[in-house]
Amino acid sequence: MTTPITNHSPVGLRIEGAVALVTGANRGLGRRFAQHLLDRGAARVYATARRPETVDLAGVTSLRLDVTDEEEVRSAAAAAGDVTLLVNNAGVTHFTDLVTADLAAVRAEMETNFWGTLSVVRAFAPVLASNGGGAILNVLSAQSWHAAPGNNGYHVGKAAQWALTNGVRLELAEQGTLVTGLHLGAVDTDFSASYSGPKGDPDVPVRAGLDGIEAGTAEVLSDDWSAHVKKSLAADPTHLYDAIRAGVI
Template sequence: MDIAGSIALVTGANRGIGRHFAAQLLERGAKKVYATARRPELVDLPGAQVLRLDITDPASVRAAAEAAQDVTLLVNNAGIATGTNLVTGDLDGIRREMDTHFYGTLHMVRAFAPILAAGGGGAIINVLSALSWFSHDGANAYAAAKAAEWSLTNGVRLELAGQGTLVTGLHLGAADTDLMADYDGDKIDPAEVVRAGLDGVERGAFEVLADEWSAHIKASLADDPSRFYTQAHPAA
């Protein structure tokens, strides 16, 4: 689909990758951009139409869908990182990860699929992660939730193909955002992530790997997992 002339809705648009999505959509000629956040007063983006939206609240999702009946491009970006493990971690934190990344994304897709169909099909971008494909001690709840969201992305792509909706999964490693402020490794510029994602939608890509780390992890899935995990975690 063409970004120019599209009508987009971006979740988690108050900062980080979401704000870059909303800004670049406007720069690339989107007709309208709904910039959404749980706290809409934090959205600072001239030219965007601001909406309150909590993707973990079905009533909030329904209200956003009622207010944005003209959307042709849905960007599911909103996310959290609780730093929770699975065996000893707080169950509420694990549920928050799943409620946000899996169920929150699913709420959005279910609410906006009929709107996209009415507009001719349109497209959905789900912002995923290299952690969709591997686990890391200290972030295992996040990895499990992102793996579930990756599977969701592949599933709804099949279900929405008949109405002409493109579903693109955007994977990245660490981006230089507030969410990754405590991470000491290499980080990709979030603007590059967004450019890769929007370019991918315009060429009809099912999946976009925004950085070398994501490409490396995806390629490792064809190998014996012991090789990857003994390199990444020698004690494994």
């Protein structure tokens, strides 16, 4: 039996007055999301991390959350029962190739990037429903759509997270929850410290993602590279991968 798809889309969520929870908020993009949410008038920001004592941002409520730990996920959802905006930012890369890397490292990337995100979404979906629907912002990547030598485990995890985002968008539409995917290329945070190519300003995708939430946008392409890669999906993939092998990434 096919589940009927609603013919309406959830509306945007105003950041001012929202109650937000950000995963992986002790550094990098997560910390910036928490700061921007405060700056834009969020009523409360839960900043989560595996080690909450490492959250050093004034004005937030820190919570312990390892997204791969089911008990911690349930505890976070119970502690943050007033959340109206969930920002799934937590992610990892172990710079793995699929054929030659330690399989445990590849599995660990999937465990955080896909299974961890899904676990958090499942735990907070009822919370969002009870608070009027709210919104979810999943921080994805241009690598949701392309492989890259030395980072293919991350690509697979982000591709799965993109598919997850599309799936839960349909599943949660009936309860009025907006689900937005944010795609970005490399930005200048410690997450991409070992990457020697060009890096963008991390505040740009953060602003774009939150703007997308307010506008009710399903998918945000926050830079030219993400837009280029998305467009290339309709073309012969040879052209994209010739450019990637040539270092034009």
